[in-house]
Amino acid sequence: MSDIKHLARKNIQALTPYLSARRIGGNGDVWLNANEAPDCSEYQLDCSHLNRYPEFQPPALIEAYAKYASHYGAQIDNAQVLTSRGADESIEILIRTFCDPSTESKQGDSILICPPTYGMYVISAETCGVQVDEVALDANFDVDYKAVEEAVNAPQSQIKIVFLCAPNNPTGNMLDKAKLAKLLTATKGKALIVADEAYIEFCPELSQADLIQEHENLVITRTLSKAFALASIRCGFTLAQRSVIEMMSKVIAPYPVPDPVAQIATQALSEQGLEVMRERVAILNNNRMVLANALQQLDCVTEVFPATGNFVLARFNDSQKIWQAFTENGIIMRDFSAKNRLKNCIRISIGNVDEMQATLKTLNSL
Numbered sequence: 001m002s003d004i005k006h007l008a009r010k011n012i013q014a015l016t017p018y019l020s021a022r023r024i025g026g027n028g029d030v031w032l033n034a035n036e037a038p039d040c041s042e043y044q045l046d047c048s049h050l051n052r053y054p055e056f057q058p059p060a061l062i063e064a065y066a067k068y069a070s071h072y073g074a075q076i077d078n079a080q081v082l083t084s085r086g087a088d089e090s091i092e093i094l095i096r097t098f099c100d101p102s103t104e105s106k107q108g109d110s111i112l113i114c115p116p117t118y119g120m121y122v123i124s125a126e127t128c129g130v131q132v133d134e135v136a137l138d139a140n141f142d143v144d145y146k147a148v149e150e151a152v153n154a155p156q157s158q159i160k161i162v163f164l165c166a167p168n169n170p171t172g173n174m175l176d177k178a179k180l181a182k183l184l185t186a187t188k189g190k191a192l193i194v195a196d197e198a199y200i201e202f203c204p205e206l207s208q209a210d211l212i213q214e215h216e217n218l219v220i221t222r223t224l225s226k227a228f229a230l231a232s233i234r235c236g237f238t239l240a241q242r243s244v245i246e247m248m249s250k251v252i253a254p255y256p257v258p259d260p261v262a263q264i265a266t267q268a269l270s271e272q273g274l275e276v277m278r279e280r281v282a283i284l285n286n287n288r289m290v291l292a293n294a295l296q297q298l299d300c301v302t303e304v305f306p307a308t309g310n311f312v313l314a315r316f317n318d319s320q321k322i323w324q325a326f327t328e329n330g331i332i333m334r335d336f337s338a339k340n341r342l343k344n345c346i347r348i349s350i351g352n353v354d355e356m357q358a359t360l361k362t363l364n365s366l
Ligand SMILES: *Cc1c(COP(=O)(O)O)cnc(C)c1O
Pocket: 035, 085, 086, 087, 088, 089, 118, 165, 169, 196, 198, 222, 223, 224, 225, 231, 234, 235, 236
């Protein structure tokens, strides 16, 4: 081992970094591997204050997000919103704020995940030296609420945060509001329950944000990377009661969101920006329905998972063959076939009509 590797923390030496779609890369011109939006809007930038540090939490941005999030029975005020460098930073800040790392002499806290699910919860926990417990999704890939509750309330449990994801990346499963509310009550004072709503714009009526008022241990993470078509600016949000936001504010960087990011994000959350987002969602939801229906008809497809976000997970009879055909046609998807319980599964992001046609053309040619 080199001298420098030797200097790094032991858990970092052992860590395999998250392989983002961007890092895996690919060759071609149809990019359906990162759940990005297929289109891009235009924004105005005022560069007259670039010499100044930005606000800790830009007031116009926080105000706009609180207003936007107060939908479908949710009432979110400004003190219940934190903005960060993407939802990924929110995940990391939550772990750093609430979980004690393990040391050689003492076992620390843990997070609980329900796999198969989004990969960054584990990566963030590992970089922080925090243990990861698992309660697998049930046979339908829904959350096993009873098992989660038992795990959190077990006598030896050190679980401080439970990460749930809805729509779940990559299976598309949603949460059950009544069961979630019961879990929140049963784990009150013991653990935070995080609902990762990165894709909630594609089914906004299924948000759990209305439960925040009643449950101090509920945290919701959101992003502008998916439905808002702003993955490049790295802007995300945490919604929770003021007490949670205040604790996280102690840990987050002093200037987490660059001023140009805040300017663009605020425009995206204006009345006009929201209208553009909702039009995009309507188009993508329609493209998703067409794709999911077509997949159902194909002989090479054995299972189409519930489609709720801007992606569809499909199981094929021979995913390697499918993968090769996509590769030959310059179509880049995300391969989940090596993941536990997702043998032969490929996740397809919903793109524009041309991209969906290219996808189906390749599948039909097999
Ligand atoms: C894309 C994604 C994120 C990350 O969002 P960023 O704001 O781009 O960091 C978080 N959670 C899930 C489930 C995602 O799919």
